[in-house]
């Protein structure tokens with residue numbers, strides 16, 4: 001979809017959508033639970049990623065009743081019994097990396113497929129385990145589709161912590177279901193550590209016990225049983241980041257953006273957004289479950305993005321409009337997301353008039369007073385690039401054309417409705 005976005009002032013109250021990370025985890029845990037009682041998961045939004053995970057868990061044996069913003073799930077007693085061995089993960093890294101090990105906690109042959117950049121996103125950490133355990137797998141040139149045939153064995157597992165925490169989450173879900181005890185050792189530095197906290201929190205809610213040896217290793221007893229639970233998903237810090245930056249960069253100094261459903265004490269790693277923008281001089285007021293943002297003049301800073309990669313693109317927008325230099329460092333993993341987010345955000349923001357340079361795994365940004373716009377930009381089929389450019393448009397002199405605007409459906413399907421509700425002006429040029 002191609003849309004025209006007129007420069008506009010965003011203002012008002014916004015309901016922050018539920019955390020995608022918690023939603024995936026809750027749906028999977030409930031679908032693995034014993035069948036005696038149903039689990040209820042409330043405050044869900046059915047983005048493509050969450051629908052994808054839900055459909056797969058249903059295909060694997062859970063009974064799922066869908067409501068407008070909730071699911072009732074009766075688990076299949078921790079068993080994976082696929083009706084169809086084809087597993088379409090669409091573009092969701094979380095889905096494929098969480099579900100590969102879970103899928104082979106029972107003896108299964110499964111064909112994992114994906115779309116867009118997921119076809120190339122790394123899975124080698126699992127291939128090393130398959131090689132060690134003699135689990136059969138097949139793909140062409142390391143790309144999806146991937147056929148896996150076998151069953152995981154309890155024992156010693158090792159994962160590098162600096163590629164994707166999603167492999168660790170997948171194993172933390174799968175290993176309790178095996179018929180023996182396991183140890184999962186994390187080699188190298190653990191990045192995206194906050195996501196492991198979310199995993200441990202939901203596993204605990206489902207009655208799964210894991211001993212965390214300071215994130216260096218995890219002891220996991222086998223033969224555990226997931227228990228049903230009721231759960232309401234909190235707001236998503238990766239998404240509130242867009243509205244926080246929108247509030248800070250607003251050209252109208254009397255503006256205020258109020259972001260609802262933002263848990264002050266959340267474990268989400270992207271909560272770091274609050275600390276980062278405050279350090280840059282933003283005027284935020286934090287309440288127990290909402291945040292108020294006023295326009296502010298911000299200053300450049302150094303941002304280590306290794307623990308909160310998903311807010312990298314929108315922080316690049318903020319850096320581009322802040323005084324002096326901003327350096328976003330340790331961004332290697334940004335290159336293996338829905339797009340290479342180091343290159344994509346640099347390229348598109350520079351078209352608008354920003355001054356961003358790539359240096360290894362860093363972005364070096366010299367602040368400008370505002371963007372010129374008046375050009376066509378592309379979202380690289382990446383929801384976080386599309387949303388970052390939408391927020392950047394509010395500080396353009398001239399309107400912009402955004403291609404691949406529909407990519408927001410991956411995590412925030414009603415983003416454009418929210419954007420318009422908050423005062424954004426868009427016109428669809430091509431469906």
Ligand SMILES: O=C(O)C1=C[C@@H](OP(=O)(O)O)[C@@H](O)[C@H](O)C1
Nearest residue numbers: 021094164165166192195309310
């Ligand atoms: O576990 C999760 O829910 C996620 C982990 C992160 O990935 P990495 O651990 O690969 O950085 C993050 O980028 C992704 O959007 C969601």
Ligand SMILES: C=C(OP(=O)(O)O)C(=O)O
Nearest residue numbers: 091092093094095310337
């Ligand atoms: C990288 C993301 O998600 P995933 O890895 O689940 O595709 C994201 O939402 O930005």
